[in-house]
Structure formats: structure tokens, C-alpha cells
Amino acid sequence: MLLLTGGAGFIGSNFVRDWFSTGGGPLVNLDKLTYAGNPRNLEGLPAGAQHAFIHGDIADRDLVSDLLEKHGISAIVNFAAESHVDRSIHGPEDFIQTNIVGTFRLLECARAYWSGLSGDRRSSFRFLQVSTDEVYGSLGPNDPAFTELNRYEPNSPYSASKAASDHLVRAYHHTYGLPVLTTNCSNNYGPYHFPEKLIPLCIHNALAGKPLPIYGDGQQVRDWLYVRDHCSAIRRVLEGGRPGEVYNIGGWNEKPNLDVVRTLCAILDDESPRTDGRSYSEQITFVKDRPGHDRRYAIDARKIEAELGWRPQETFETGLRKTVRWYLDNSEWVREVVSGEYRNWIATHYAS
Ligand code: NAD
Ligand code: DAU
Numbered sequence: 001m002l003l004l005t006g007g008a009g010f011i012g013s014n015f016v017r018d019w020f021s022t023g024g025g026p027l028v029n030l031d032k033l034t035y036a037g038n039p040r041n042l043e044g045l046p047a048g049a050q051h052a053f054i055h056g057d058i059a060d061r062d063l064v065s066d067l068l069e070k071h072g073i074s075a076i077v078n079f080a081a082e083s084h085v086d087r088s089i090h091g092p093e094d095f096i097q098t099n100i101v102g103t104f105r106l107l108e109c110a111r112a113y114w115s116g117l118s119g120d121r122r123s124s125f126r127f128l129q130v131s132t133d134e135v136y137g138s139l140g141p142n143d144p145a146f147t148e149l150n151r152y153e154p155n156s157p158y159s160a161s162k163a164a165s166d167h168l169v170r171a172y173h174h175t176y177g178l179p180v181l182t183t184n185c186s187n188n189y190g191p192y193h194f195p196e197k198l199i200p201l202c203i204h205n206a207l208a209g210k211p212l213p214i215y216g217d218g219q220q221v222r223d224w225l226y227v228r229d230h231c232s233a234i235r236r237v238l239e240g241g242r243p244g245e246v247y248n249i250g251g252w253n254e255k256p257n258l259d260v261v262r263t264l265c266a267i268l269d270d271e272s273p274r275t276d277g278r279s280y281s282e283q284i285t286f287v288k289d290r291p292g293h294d295r296r297y298a299i300d301a302r303k304i305e306a307e308l309g310w311r312p313q314e315t316f317e318t319g320l321r322k323t324v325r326w327y328l329d330n331s332e333w334v335r336e337v338v339s340g341e342y343r344n345w346i347a348t349h350y351a352s
Contacts (some may be wrong), residue, residue, distance in 0.1 A: 003073045005058050006037070006080030010193045011130070011227055013041035015079065018231035019048055025318070028071050030054045031180040032098075036083065036344050040333060041192045048069065058102040061109055068113040075126040075238060078103060080164075083156045084196055085134070091292055092157035099161035100168075103129070107172045114178060128181045128238055129169040132221065133250070134159035135184065138294035144314045145223075145298035146184070148246040155292050165306055169242075179243035183234060186250040190227030190319065191326040195338060199320075202261050203327045204334055206268050206280040218239035218258030221296040226319030229312040236308045247308070250299025253316045258284075263316070267324045285304030 002019075006012040012139035016029060026049060031037045033055055045051055052071070056063045058080045067073065080102060082088065082095040106128070114125050136146040137153030154163040172178040193200040202212045233249040241247060255263075265281040274280060304310045314322070327334060336342045 001025070001071045001073055002069070003022035003030060003067060003076045004028065004079050005030045005076070007031055008033060008037035008039055008041055008053075009079060009083070010036070010041075011188055011191075011230060012079040013192050014190060014227045015231045015234060016042060016045055016051065016075070018228055018235070020051070020124050022235065024235075025050075026050050028052045028054060028067055028073070030056055030067065031080065032057045034082070034094075035343070036194050038192075039124065039335065039345070040336065040342055044233065059097065059105045061105050064106060064109040065112065065137075068109060073113070074121065076106065076126065077128045077130065077234065077238065078106060079130045080131075082158070083161065084194075085156050086196070086290060088158035089162070090154055090290050092161070095157055095161040099158075100164045103165035104168055107168055107178070111172060111176055111178055111272060121295065123179075125245070126179050126181060126238060126241075126289065127169070127172075128234065128241075129166060130234065131166050131182055131184045132159065132162050133186045133248070133297045133299050134294065135163040135166060136297070139296040139298055141296065143296075143298075145250075145300035146248060147300045148248055148303055155294055173244045180245045181237050181241040181243065183237055184235070184248050184299070185230050186223035186225050186297060186341075188225055188227045188230050190323050191330070192229070192333075193323075195334060198257065198260065199264065199323065200327065200334075201326060202264055203268070204338065206283055207272065207327075207331075211281065212261055212265075212280070212283045213285055213287040214258055214261060215293060217289060218261070218286065219253050219256045220293060221298070222260075223250045223255050223297055223299050224253045224255060224260065224316055224319075225249065225312060226314035226322070229314055229319075232313070233304060233310050236310045237304070242307075242309050247304045247306060248299050248301050249310075250301040251312050251314075251316070252301065253312075254296075254298050255316065263320060264324070271321075271324055272328055317334070
């Protein structure tokens, strides 16, 4: 039985969908339901014994220890995190609490539980830490892409907190022998992406007739990966990754932000044209830059391909078109998220 944390968020909920659609076994989904966690992301998925949803915090030692024992957990996949760079700039405290303290507690519980296992159950146990390319810092225009050997040079409170948690994960392997795996992935996009991040924010604003805010000159480069490709990569690492190893995951898809938003506008022009016949790109507006904004990320994903045979399936064009269609078909989900209505549902549902 798998313990997944943060499974009501963007990537976690896509992972649960991917897991069940590829014949995965039962799992426990532990999520604190912060502003980013939305139980609606899990609608239509198996529930009950197949998929036990637990509303709780990864930093709650008693709860986590209890879940590990009660469900005889064989692997932990840690998605739970505060994930938004801009929020970390405005208020880093929650990032320190969940990303560092939370991961530390999860590791402590995992270590205690794993130490009590024996035989195959002990040797096959895994702790998979879902991390980010942002821990490697920022690249110059001609620098080679990040490999697993790059130094950690995080620049934002978010990436610093993720780097700290990755170091703890590494230390628990080195010191205690806990069989850990770490994945460092680039920017994801796709269904259920919270509309605070660039792509879903621009889809929402475009359709609402609002400005599409581009930070600075819009020439910051990110590598983009369709979320379901990230999910399949994590499954591969969980199945075949070597304990103690780090695997970079990326889409071989470097793009400046302005190009991303222009491509998005072109797809929207095609899929849902403006009533005045003009292009959504006319809504692009340059705004003040993000403080300390990293200029370029790029991922060298050759290790996961060579060792585990994983490559992304979607191109940026196919993945982005699927994403736009999903947002057009799920305007009610977006409306509820933007209005905060889903939080009322959480309050009612979990009142007891
Ligand atoms: P998200 O913000 O959409 O979801 C995070 C989820 O974690 C939410 O459901 C939230 O309720 C839950 N959570 C937060 N604090 C918790 C706690 N203390 N205990 C239990 N649950 C808690 O994030 P995401 O974009 O889905 O990212 C998931 C993971 O992947 C994060 O670790 C992030 O650093 C990493 N990552 C994200 C990207 C990306 O592009 N989004 C890329 C690489 C890596
Ligand atoms: O690289 C992986 C990371 O990607 C993950 O670890 C993070 O959890 C995830 O949030 C994402 O971080 P970014 O900061 O790259 O994502 P975001 O969508 O916030 O921004 C993407 C780029 O677009 C970035 O260069 C900032 C820029 N941007 C963002 C917003 C929200 C804008 O120009 N305008 C905007 O309004």
C-alpha cells in the first residue's frame, strides 16, 4: 500500500488519476487541504479501501506513524509542499514549516517504521521525494542544462525550503540507510493546475478579458512538462530507481515566458475565439518583475532515459492544447477555485 502526501493538489491529484488508470494498487492519500488542496480534484476516482483520503498534516507524527502501521505502507511518495514562488516571497513561514519541518517529521516516522520491518518488506520499502529543478539555481543563456551532479544553489525561499528538505532526504539515506529516491522536475502544466501559476492564470485571465501579466521582459526561460508525463516518470522511478539516487525529469522543452503565453493565446484564438475577432495576445501586459527572478532553468533528463527508459510523451503543442481544452470544458472547477467556493465545501465536509 502506497502513502501519497499532497494528493489533492495539482500534481498529486494527477498522479492518483494516473496511478489508478495504469492499474495501481490501493493507496492512502494524506493532504492538509491548504488553499492549494481541493477534494474536487479527486472526483470520479476510487474511494474507500482502494483510495483512503486522510485530511491531515505531514508534520503530525502521531497521525503519520499510525497510518504507516495501520496500512502496512510499502512506499511513501512525498508531494506535499507549499509550491508557489511568489507566495514564498510574500510569506516564507509556511514554506519552512511544511517543506522543511514537515518533510523532517515524515522522514522520522518513515525511519522508525522502516527500522521495524524485516526481509523483503524492509528491502523493498521506498521514500520518494518529489523535488524541483529550482534547487539548482539559475542558468546563463549558454550554460549546459542541470544534471543530477549540479550544485544546489536555491535563490527563493521556496527553492531554499525544497533544497533543505532534499538534503534531509539525502542525509537519511547516508546516515540511516533509509531507501530514498529524489526526483527533480521542471515546470509542470495540465489539468487541475491552480490558477495562481503562469499557464492557468493566463488561460483564466484571457477568457475573463483581463490582462495577462508578464513579469519583467518575459525572457525568463523555463522547461515545460505535461503533468501526466511527470506522473509516469515518478512511477518509473518508484518501480526501478536505485535507492539513494537522484533523477532529473524534464520535457526537453525550454521556452521564454513570453513565447509560452503567445502560444497559449494562439491556441485560445483557435479553440475559443474572442467575440470581437481580435487575438488574446492583445491582453499581454508587462508588469513589475518578481524579486530575485531566476533567469533560466533547463533539465538534462538523460539519466532517467538511460537507466529507466522514460521519455515524455507529449510535445508542448499537444500538451498545451489538451490543457486549454480541459480548462474550457471545466469552467465550473475554475469558477469554484477562483471564488474560493471549494473552501466552503471543505469547511462543511470536514466540520465534524
Ligand atoms: P500544489 O500546491 O498544487 O499542491 C500541494 C498539495 O500539498 C496541496 O494539496 C496541499 O493541500 C498539500 N499540502 C500542503 N501542505 C501540506 C502539509 N503540511 N501536509 C499535507 N499536505 C499538505 O503543488 P504541486 O504543484 O502539485 O506540487 C507538488 C510537489 O511537486 C511539490 O513538492 C512541488 O515542490 C513539486 N514540484 C512542482 C512542480 C510544478 O511545476 N508544479 C515542478 C516540480 C516539482
Ligand atoms: O521549475 C519547477 C517549479 O515550477 C516548481 O518547483 C514550482 O512549484 C512551480 O510553481 C513552478 O515555479 P515557477 O515560479 O517557475 O512557476 P510560475 O507559474 O509561478 O511562473 C512561471 C514563470 O512565469 C516564472 O518565470 C514567472 C513567470 N510569471 C509567473 C506568473 C504567475 C509571469 O511572468 N507572470 C505571472 O503572473
